Amino acid sequence: DAVMTQSPLSLPVTLGQPASISCRSSQSLVHSDGYTHLNWFQQRPGQSPRRLIYKVSDRDSGVPDRFSGSGSGTDFTLKISRVEAEDVGVYYCMQGTFWPYTFGQGTKLEIK
């Protein structure tokens, strides 16, 4: 199975400041279809997960443009340019290149 490792696991951020979460895979996530199926999800307290980013850097409709994804191969990053109060929650990366799909451990973002 592809092991997904996130860092940091806890991320205290001051409102208006940037934030960055790293996700590393134990193997390259380039699929035979040519795409890299690396996704980012946000889970706000008491809610189900919501997809933010797919195929490394494609942002879902309705997701603020302060969220961006980047990376390739085995190393990926989710960046929030200016953190807002509504961004509090846990962020997960997930690979969809190999079966089974696997998630990172989650990064808890909180406001300092």
Add this chain to the structure above:
Amino acid sequence: EVQLVESGGVVVQPGGTLRLSCGASGFTFAHYQMHWVRQAPGKGLEWVSLISGDGGLTHYIDSVRGRFTISRDNSKNSLYLQMDSLRTEDTGFYYCARDLSGSIDYWGQGTLVTVSS
């Protein structure tokens, strides 16, 4: 609007049986692979099972293979998870989710399964 609504979560004793359901609307259900993903209290997300659009292909995580069975009824736009020989470590929220080419694009609100004596 895509909607996924899970039901069936209850408190059950270890060794017991449970069937979860997920009703889908807002899209052509038969065209999509569907997942069950779970989350133990205060823990991260864990993919559990997948079924193809026609129901002919299924996948399971090792820890549930042989105990859980995923199925679907496309005439009823419904997804199911039959859970047998339940263990305390199966406790958590179970989410129904839609697959889209190497991703999960929609999630239900989840249903809570508690395995406890």
